[in-house]
């Protein structure tokens with residue numbers, strides 16, 4: 814079974830991207846986990862050298878990514894960019910190399926009809942620079958997310974979106990299976 818680790822770019826308690834993340838994980842065929850990136854310190858290259866002992870939350874993140882067969886990033890867009898908390902997490906993973914060749918999907922959800930495309934493209938570019946294996950067929954931009962979520966369960970309830978998420982997660986699982994085979 815392929816193991817999926819998910820990171821959210823939103824720290825908001827009732828995050829719409831958090832709802833998308835939970836729904837995507839429930840559609841993934843295999844064990845899943847989430848990593849809390851909110852407690853990571855700000856990236857500092859002085860703490861990132863070969864002789865440095867990484868802060869505990871950084872070591873935990875690196876270990877979680879290393880043991881996952883695939884990674885899912887689900888994120889909002891802030892000011893046409895990637896939320897700082899998520900970029901910070903990725904910066905901690907650049908030189909340590911856990912993302913190298915790792916199958917990775919990027920999903921951005923926005924309340925707006927065309928929102929999220931900048932952050933989605935920026936995340937994919939950063940991951941390609943990190944030589945992650947960005948699975949294009951597993952990436953999605955979800956517009957107008959508000960009514961597609963049930964506020965009670967905090968899950969996606971819009972059927973076309975759920976079907977599309979199921980397809981995306983199947984592509985990610987297939988890529989992870991072929992990588993680990």
Ligand SMILES: Cc1cc2nc3c(=O)[nH]c(=O)nc-3n(C[C@H](O)[C@H](O)[C@H](O)COP(=O)(O)O)c2cc1C
Pocket residue numbers: 823824825827828829830831888889890891892893894922923924925927928929
């Ligand atoms: C500081 C800030 C900047 C934002 N900039 C954008 C943006 O550039 N594009 C966009 O689609 N949404 C933008 N939004 C709206 C977010 O997409 C919206 O707040 C969304 O609900 C945040 O995701 P979440 O529900 O997962 O927390 C911005 C929100 C904030 C707070």
